[in-house]
Amino acid sequence: MATKDIPFILDAAKNLDERRVLVEIVKKDLSPVKSKVRRVNGGSRIGKKLITAGLVLTLGTPDPFTDIVGWPLLAVGVVADRVYSHTGIKDIYREANRLMRELPDLKNI
Numbered sequence: 001m002a003t004k005d006i007p008f009i010l011d012a013a014k015n016l017d018e019r020r021v022l023v024e025i026v027k028k029d030l031s032p033v034k035s036k037v038r039r040v041n042g043g044s045r046i047g048k049k050l051i052t053a054g055l056v057l058t059l060g061t062p063d064p065f066t067d068i069v070g071w072p073l074l075a076v077g078v079v080a081d082r083v084y085s086h087t088g089i090k091d092i093y094r095e096a097n098r099l100m101r102e103l104p105d106l107k108n109i
Contacts, residue, residue: 047081
């Protein structure tokens with residue numbers, strides 16, 4: 001390795017260290033926002049949780065008494081999953097784009 005490359009390598013290392021510090025600062029600032037975005041985007045799917053609980057009670061345990069609770073819980077979970085709206089950020093973005101495309105057509109009506 002040539003000695004003329006040493007200043008270039010030191011400069012590159014300094015730049016990488018500055019970027020690392022910047023990323024750590026941004027990461028700390030984004031942590032409160034990340035949980036709120038995850039909550040809005042993911043949503044709480046109560047139907048999926050009920051289905052999982054029903055399956056665990058029905059298939060996961062050998063007791064016949066858990067079937068009495070498991071099957072109705074599974075059925076309620078399937079119904080709730082179909083009825084409950086899973087609207088998130090992606091859906092809002094998609095609907096806004098669709099509306100912007102259809103606005104010129106609404107002028108003709």
